[in-house]
Amino acid sequence: MLRPLILGLKRSGKSAFRLFLREGIVPFTYDDRSPTPVDFSKVARVVVSPGFAMEHPLIVEALKRGILVQSEVDLALEKMANGVLIGITGSNGKSTCVKQIEHILLSAGIKAKALGNIEIPLSSEDFKDWEAIVIELSAQQLETTHQKVLDLGVILNIQPNHLDRYGTMERYREAKMRIFSLVKPDGESLGPNVPFDRILDWLARKFSIPKSTFIDRLSTFESLPHRLEYLGDFFGKKIYNDSKSTTISSTVYALNKVEGPIQLIMGGRSKGEDLQIYKDQFSGASLKRILAIGETMDEIHQVFGGSFEVVLCKTLEKAVEEGLKGEGNLLLSPGFSSYDQFLSYAYRGEAFKQRIEWEKKMLS
Secondary structure (H helix, E strand, O other), rough: OOOOEEEEOOOHHHHHHHOOOOOOOOEEEOOOOOOOOOOHHHEEEEEOOOOOOOOOOOHHHHHHHOOOEHHHHHHHHHOOOOOOOEEEEEOOHHHHHHHHHHHHHOOOOOOOOEOOOEEEEEOOHHHOOHHHHHHHOOOHHHHHOOOEEEEEEEEEEOOOOOOHHHHOOOHHHHHHHHHHHEEEEEEEOOOHHHHHHHHHHHHHHHHHHOOOHHHHHHHOOOOOOOOEEEEEEOEEEEEEOOOOOHHHHHHHHHHHHHOOEEEEEOOOOOOOOOOOHHHHHHHHOEEEEEEEEOOOHHHOOOOOHOOOEEEEEOOHHHHHHHHHHHOOOOEEOOOOOOOOOOOOOHHHHHHHHHHHHHHHHHHH
């Protein structure tokens, strides 16, 4: 009997594994951290985790044999027959967007749930009781998602990201644009660069609820952790935790949202972005100086040192110490992956918050 093969055993892979078990199917599993032989003559389909690039030898072999390669999201969408399905993608702001939609729908009495790349796998939920599912979709997930089931597909924006994986902006853009291929014939596609107001218009029509009601509910939405999270005023400085920023474009977004003057903590592990193309955008913000950390510290100094004061801090702890001594509000918006010094952006953000609290105690 042919059985499914799951590639990757992190959050989405484990969720897919449990879904198959609920159906009485025991899938094969493979993970690069502990590789095992794969016999494709016994494989019915391949469910791939986002961390596996399309060039992975097992994916290449599966496609060569004509075996279906799908994401965990695609697997879950096969099971969904009821409710309104909304798909959201974009380089920046998609997690906040899906949570905002979930919040205003719930506040208006509609049973809604935000799932997907927002760290709650789609396959982990039983969808019988939900009226609306809001799905955050990454470019990696979209590569292997095929179900044409979305009532609304949205691209918030497309800006340089994951170029270490895609190589060119054209390939990255193609992956993002795949969301429109998942929209039903009677559904609607919005974007790229769609304003949130257009999404509100669609929701108002779809659920026959005045747009003004949604706008009113939006005012009660609380920002997500590590996404321009305001930590308070400390010794005359406003402190912001935007650790979720893993692209330079998201850092530019944060610089334009935070009141100046700004001391920016920036740096981490590169995902292949060219810093040179952002020099003018940095100059247009209220940026006073950069506190550079991580593997890209020297590159930041090389690119921005002629325009701004750049302090080589190396560690986040040193950057916080330096920032609290300097003039201007303090913004952690790294613009790079956290993996040089932290397990995830969330660990990085929590480390920042803990360091701020420690400094408060020391200076109080």
